[in-house]
Amino acid sequence: MKSKEKLIPVITLIVGLILGSMLIFLTDYRLGNISPGEASKKVKDLYELTFGANVEIISVSEESNMYRVIARVTDYLGQTSVIEVYLSQDGRLVSDRVFKLDEFTSSLQKQSEFIDCLDEKGLKVYGLSTDNVTQIQVGYVLGGSRFLSKIYVDCDVNPKECEDAGIKVIPSIVYENKIYEGLKTLDWFENKTGCRFKKD
Incomplete structure (x- = not known):
């Protein structure tokens, strides 16, 4: 009799493991998940x-x-x-495009801080939305986000502002009342202004 009583918890455990395994299998593969x-x-x-x-x-x-x-x-x-x-x-x-939310949010925050710094220093980027080199400057080098509206002037939209700034070549950067013509690198922006795009 005592040996039967000892077997009951063992049998219960085995049955529980079998039922648990079946439930996991059914949840993963029978209810819609693919292998x-x-x-x-x-x-x-x-x-x-x-x-x-x-x-x-x-x-x-x-x-x-x-x-x-x-x-x-x-x-x-x-x-x-x-x-x-x-x-x-x-x-x-x-x-084919998945972002890790924490990393993406962190990257946007760094970009925002960098553009804020350039704005505080009075830097302006002048270009044309239809110009490929301008697109590289604002889209690739500076990240092409909504933050750019603080420092970017589109000469198609604001021709008077570009004319008043003395812009002759697109893209151009105006910093400390001096015009720098052509495409610039991220290092150029960092070295010229002291603003840093923080990297991990």
Whole structure:
């Protein structure tokens, strides 16, 4: 009799483990989630169908309730690139652009502080929204965000302001009443003004 009483907790534990395992399996795969293999197939099929590309899956991993799929894609011209695609675990949503919120917010804060510093120093960037070099200056070098409105003057929109500043070449930077013509690097802005775009 005593041996049967000792077996009851062990049997209960085993049954509990089996039921728990079944519940996890059902939650993950029976209620809509796809397996990593299915995720890689969905991405492969999508890129082959959309771009007529040859797709080789390099890896699939789970990250923040999504599958991160790394694939080598060879297009119809024979050009090869490595892509990173995120797929929701239910297989319904796909994106090639995912931001880690904390890092993205931190980057925006640093950019805002840098532009505020340039504004406080009185620096102005003059350009044209239709000019490729201006787009590189404001979009790539300075980050191209809403913060730029503090220091950027579009000469299409404000021709009088550009004329009054003596702007002859686009883009131009005016700092300490001096005009600096042409494209400038981030280092140039930092060295000239003392403002720093803080990096991690």
